[in-house]
Amino acid sequence: MSPTASNGAPAKHHVLSVLVENRAGVLARVSNLFARRGYNIYSLAVAPTDDERFSRITIVVDVEHAPLEQIVKQLNKLVNVIRISELDPRDSTERELLLCTVKASAALRSQVIELVGLFEGRVLDVGHDELTLCLDEQPDRLDDLEELLRPYGIIDLQRTGRVALPRLEHSG
Numbered sequence: 001m002s003p004t005a006s007n008g009a010p011a012k013h014h015v016l017s018v019l020v021e022n023r024a025g026v027l028a029r030v031s032n033l034f035a036r037r038g039y040n041i042y043s044l045a046v047a048p049t050d051d052e053r054f055s056r057i058t059i060v061v062d063v064e065h066a067p068l069e070q071i072v073k074q075l076n077k078l079v080n081v082i083r084i085s086e087l088d089p090r091d092s093t094e095r096e097l098l099l100c101t102v103k104a105s106a107a108l109r110s111q112v113i114e115l116v117g118l119f120e121g122r123v124l125d126v127g128h129d130e131l132t133l134c135l136d137e138q139p140d141r142l143d144d145l146e147e148l149l150r151p152y153g154i155i156d157l158q159r160t161g162r163v164a165l166p167r168l169e170h171s172g
Helices: 026-037 068-076 109-118 139-152
Strands: 013-021 041-048 054-062 081-087 092-103 122-126 130-137 154-159 163-166
Touching: 013 026, 013 068, 013 163, 026 041, 026 054, 026 068, 068 081, 081 163, 092 139, 109 122, 109 130, 109 139, 130 139, 139 154
Parallel strands: none
Antiparallel strands: 013 054, 013 081, 041 054, 092 130, 092 154, 092 163, 122 130
């Protein structure tokens, strides 16, 4: 069954968790594969795992313009790829980090701080007329916060890209 978006429509993006050897050049080979085939990477996050021999690459792929099966088949051909897991958003836990500097004059600062607090974010730095904020959350919640901060004036914004793991089974 293919994943669906929250509105019931087929998902345009799909999350792949790719376990690879932790070696120089592996990320370049993976990204070159996407470039050669014309596949769009919507989001990419890479980090070592608890076993220093391996890294996990979380790739959010555009499945509207390239079939998921073809992407997985091509990735499996790469020598340094150990395992690929397809993570259906309904069966996985996803997070992304947002860092944002927003205009916040003394008159508006408390409004911005309250808004960030509603999302359970944090203020990391305070300047004369700006605040730097941090929030790790599901990507759609970050979209919501970003939209609400826009009227205040976003000075700078950085998002990490998604990371994801399968949901745990619960006995019940």
